Amino acid sequence: MNIPVEGFMYPNEVELQWSILIVLYPFITGLVAGAFILASLERVFRVEAVKPTYRLALLTALSFLLVAPLPLQLHLGHPERSLEMYLTPHRSSAMAMFGFVYLWYLMAVLLLEIWLDFRLDIVIKSQTTTRVTRLIYRALTLGSDNISERSLHIDERLGYFITVIGIPSAFLLHGYVGFIFGSIKANPWWSSPLMPIVFIFSAMVSGIAAVMLLYMVTTRLRGRDIDIRCLDKIAQYLFYIFMIDFSLEMLDLLQRVYEADESFRSLDFMVHTRLWTSQVIIQILIGTVTPITLLGLTQILKLTEAARKRIYALAGCLTVIGIFAMRWNVVIGGQLFSKSFLGYTTYKMAFATREGLLTAIALLILPFIILSVLVKLLPPWPDAGPVPAPGAIEPRNQLTPVLRG
């Protein structure tokens, strides 16, 4: 073990405990929470303009949520014991609740909402497709193939109700991740009551930006026109939420600078040296100030449609990079300094190991693979609504004009 150390570290502190995989964990759960919040804009708050992204946002949230526990599982010293967190949770532990929060969000919110929303499509496909595909869709109906007007109305009401529950659940999911860090009093870089709130807002920022980008890319790939009204609305929300997020982070910074407690000198030095590139340059300048300025310009100036699209694409990419850098700076930055405040260690990222860069890249690609399967199975495109072949639907399940797009 040859890790460069500057100053004095307690001997057991030299090696970092949480690697890039733990950076991925809040990043991925943040995307989930943010994507869901975007979906809820249409469902609960009736922001009709963002409707084209509604279903895509739900599937994106599911794709990332399915991958969310993997970095944790790979990181554990004994992954085979991880079920103990469900069986014998330690009630005083912030981490012990992860499994329950995760399951609640996955099973009670996301899967249920997606199923209710796509049930009509699934039922139609289970009756219009053949062979293996038919079997898959039949399984997905879960035996519920009633698509009468009344049944669809129940789906709609129930879906609405679940989305209403889903909003605080999304906040809980990511606020909880923030609490895991914010409640560690031994670590002044993490310990802050603002941490869960900052995590929630940064989650919304990253999730909205990611879905916006996905919408642009997938629409382009499908050879369709991007709904600029939808994009404008999403960008507007992104801008407002980003402003709140940035203000909260600056408030936290201001508090730390003004208070200048015993840890301040050490943390300040760290930001000016080891974290300068990842925090000041990438997170703040490139990943926050630049996209906020770009999005702000689109709110103030009257730009052409093409210019706005380019700006949104650029701002979206920079935002996602900035939020990733934020997660990196929280997780890795919080371990680079000694709790004696007298020294600094270095994070040496491995490459092809269980917790290495290669694994992290694979884990970041995996949600997109899952998403591509999901969109094949359940096309979320507004223009790909259920259009049954004439006479294909069984008489007892007559389609009615109430179909949602």
Place this chain on the structure above:
Amino acid sequence: MDITRRRLLILLPAAAIAWKFVQAGTPESSPNYILAEHWWGMLIDIPKCIGCGSCVRACAEENDVPDGYYRTWIERYHVADWKIERPEVESPNGGKQGFPPNEIGDGKNFFVPKLCNHCVDSPCTQVCPVGATFVTPDGVVLVDKSYCLGCRYCVQACPYGCRFINPKTNTAEKCTLCYHRITKGLTTACCEVCPTGARQLADLKNPKDPIHDFLKTHTVQVLKPHMATGAKVFYNGMDGSVR
């Protein structure tokens, strides 16, 4: 098979030897040890520590601590004049082989042995997601390595840097206050070998323990009292620069 007198004479010693082997694999019982009668801590007398590293070596040997990790270690402080907020601290190899001669001139130098503080309100116990870390009824913080997930949350939560992940077991590890010894009426390995008596195991529930007289007559501190962990390792003569 008939048991003849001749065969019995051969079998008995063999059975006795076999029984010895069985006993060797069985943990020693401590029939006279009553958990509720003890509350363990430690006293560290900083002016007495000479930084020889015997305690670190004894601990590593007694508890099979892997190289590069420390259940206990020694820090050497150098404080120049009034700059107690910026001490110069070193702990080469945890002080296991002692310290090279001090080449820093002006100022004061002293050694500070460190170990788990066996906190009453230990943050590591609080955060363990499965309760693999726990406080025993006699006040020792232990880790059940057959249960630990290796999530490392406890390592992050310890304000004193006392925990590490044992690369052999992939579980959290720390000072056990030589629980296997103290429950047999022995002292810890580090206290046993300390040539100057700078480390003293303390039973805070035993009214006859000399710790009580010491605490009443000396100015003692715990590390990072603002963390409010209820640390039970008491330091005599600790400078304000120690963290």
